[in-house]
Amino acid sequence: MKASIQYKAGRFLFYWFYRIFGLRIEGVENVPREGGVIIAPNHRSNYDPPLVGCGVASRPIYFLAKKGLFINKAVSWILRSVCAIPVDTDNPGIKTMRVFIDLLKEGKAVMVFPEGQRSKTNEFLPPYPGVGYLSIRTKVPVVPVLITGTHESMLKHFLRKKPLALKFGSLVYPGYDKPTNENAKELTEKIMERIKGLA
Numbered sequence: 001m002k003a004s005i006q007y008k009a010g011r012f013l014f015y016w017f018y019r020i021f022g023l024r025i026e027g028v029e030n031v032p033r034e035g036g037v038i039i040a041p042n043h044r045s046n047y048d049p050p051l052v053g054c055g056v057a058s059r060p061i062y063f064l065a066k067k068g069l070f071i072n073k074a075v076s077w078i079l080r081s082v083c084a085i086p087v088d089t090d091n092p093g094i095k096t097m098r099v100f101i102d103l104l105k106e107g108k109a110v111m112v113f114p115e116g117q118r119s120k121t122n123e124f125l126p127p128y129p130g131v132g133y134l135s136i137r138t139k140v141p142v143v144p145v146l147i148t149g150t151h152e153s154m155l156k157h158f159l160r161k162k163p164l165a166l167k168f169g170s171l172v173y174p175g176y177d178k179p180t181n182e183n184a185k186e187l188t189e190k191i192m193e194r195i196k197g198l199a
Helices: 005-020 048-055 073-081 093-105 130-138 154-158 181-197
Strands: 023-026 037-041 061-066 084-087 109-111 142-148 164-168
Touching: 005 023, 005 048, 005 073, 023 048, 037 048, 037 130, 037 181, 048 061, 048 109, 048 142, 048 164, 073 084, 084 093, 093 109, 093 130, 130 181, 142 181
Parallel strands: 023 164, 037 109, 037 142, 061 084, 061 109
Antiparallel strands: 142 164
């Protein structure tokens, strides 16, 4: 899918903003240029979605955003133009999963955090099985992504005292015909280990 002009403009601005603060990107060639794919990063900050999005120039990446951020038509237009999907993130439920399934079946790239929430300690959290379920259910691969540094202040990055980096790993394929609680959990844990292995 081709990115809209608005998405390209937003990505360009975010990319150079983060570059000012020393952003390094590795392995982005592991992201397929077409076809459904799940981008699965660790989660440390509200800045993680735009950071990952600006790191991938080849295609737009859809991600969830709190519906409370869509406060007016102007903000809603901006968020939707960069592929943000408004949801009740406190109670995501089946509807959210359905949105992801539909997007993946349409051949789009979606960002899903295996941990399901931000880590406030900079430690990896136990993953939820959602990423594994989606991968098996839609038969699409997963790109594990390690985000480094978003829990630190931007001043430390600007002064190059702390790294700000994205590292994209090799594809993880589902390997199962139908999702179950067991294989969804097993695949998600495998993806999480791949993320940790990028450190």
